[in-house]
Amino acid sequence: xxxxxxxxxxxxxxxxxxxxxxxxxxxxxxxxxxxxxxxxxxxxxxxxxxxxxxxxxxxxxxxxxxxxxxxxxxxxxxxxxxxxxxxxxxxxxxxxxxxxxxxxxxxxxxxxxxxxxxxxxxxxxxxxxxxxxxxxxxxxxxxxxxxxxxxxxxxxxxxxxxxxxxxxxxx
Amino acid sequence: xxxxxxxxxxxxxxxxxxxxxxxxxxxxxxxxxxxxxxxxxxxxxxxxxxxxxxxxxxxxxxxxxxxxxxxxxxxxxxxxxxxxxxxxxxxxxxxxxxxxxxxxxxxxxxxxxxxxxxxxxxxxxxxxxxxxxxxxxxxxxxxxxxxxxxxxxxxxxxxxxxxxxxxxxxx
Numbered sequence: 001x002x003x004x005x006x007x008x009x010x011x012x013x014x015x016x017x018x019x020x021x022x023x024x025x026x027x028x029x030x031x032x033x034x035x036x037x038x039x040x041x042x043x044x045x046x047x048x049x050x051x052x053x054x055x056x057x058x059x060x061x062x063x064x065x066x067x068x069x070x071x072x073x074x075x076x077x078x079x080x081x082x083x084x085x086x087x088x089x090x091x092x093x094x095x096x097x098x099x100x101x102x103x104x105x106x107x108x109x110x111x112x113x114x115x116x117x118x119x120x121x122x123x124x125x126x127x128x129x130x131x132x133x134x135x136x137x138x139x140x141x142x143x144x145x146x147x148x149x150x151x152x153x154x155x156x157x158x159x160x161x162x163x164x165x166x167x168x169x170x171x
Numbered sequence: 172x173x174x175x176x177x178x179x180x181x182x183x184x185x186x187x188x189x190x191x192x193x194x195x196x197x198x199x200x201x202x203x204x205x206x207x208x209x210x211x212x213x214x215x216x217x218x219x220x221x222x223x224x225x226x227x228x229x230x231x232x233x234x235x236x237x238x239x240x241x242x243x244x245x246x247x248x249x250x251x252x253x254x255x256x257x258x259x260x261x262x263x264x265x266x267x268x269x270x271x272x273x274x275x276x277x278x279x280x281x282x283x284x285x286x287x288x289x290x291x292x293x294x295x296x297x298x299x300x301x302x303x304x305x306x307x308x309x310x311x312x313x314x315x316x317x318x319x320x321x322x323x324x325x326x327x328x329x330x331x332x333x334x335x336x337x338x339x340x341x342x
Contacts, residue, residue, distance in 0.1 A: 033255075034254045035255055040256045051256075080262075081262060083204075083263055085203070086214060086221075115338040118335065124328050127327050128324040143336075144337065147327055149324075158296050158316055159294065159314055160294050167281050
């Protein structure tokens, strides 16, 4: 198997992070939804108050299966808060390129994230998964994740910019 | 009804803690609250806060039966969408029962929207329990949509033993 290295993302990784974000979105059949740019990622992840953190998996040049790419997996996360139990780690994106799956890279990324959660005294790691993504749901359930939407009835709601503007203008 | 909406301060943590418990009781899960006033003070009002709060306050002559003038709150924090960038997550929104129906909840949510937009966010996210019909109706009227219903995204959690196990590299 290709030797890989997990490390904290650096500003130079931004183009690869965006590439992998788009690949994951494509896998979820949502590619046209990605409007984030490299500039956004740079400003929002590597400034004074980062909105997110990232770990990347890279492989040595001689083990590259796909020409030109050494960064072959990533996870994007941030810290959130539950007023009942305190700090949480929220996993926003988690992806390994198809050619590199089945080698334990995903598991190693999850291990690193869980370790980060425990070290930062987070009581839980949260994330969302599309119900149609059976492979990922099984992957997570095998590792002890529970489906809060099914078990407790939580529904994720969203309000987009247009309605946010309307709401913020109301007195 | 006369009321003001303002940013929460350290001194508000006593009332926020009281109202968190009231909200947990309303959601029928008050035994799950492990966070105390002291935790809120540390996690929300130190150098790197994990959440921000806003309070709804009424004047002296409109205080509750028990003498409370802080009658509603919202806790929120900033998150990140790998598709759209900066987002704001509204973790709690609560108004004491005797003060409902007077526009306080809407005003709290409006404030969170304003703050989110000012910080460059393009969406506001939150979760609602599927049996909470009055809240579901309130949010849908504000222009929110149900991501779990429409896109099939389920909220997942990995906690306690499962999280520890994952951190140790177990399957």
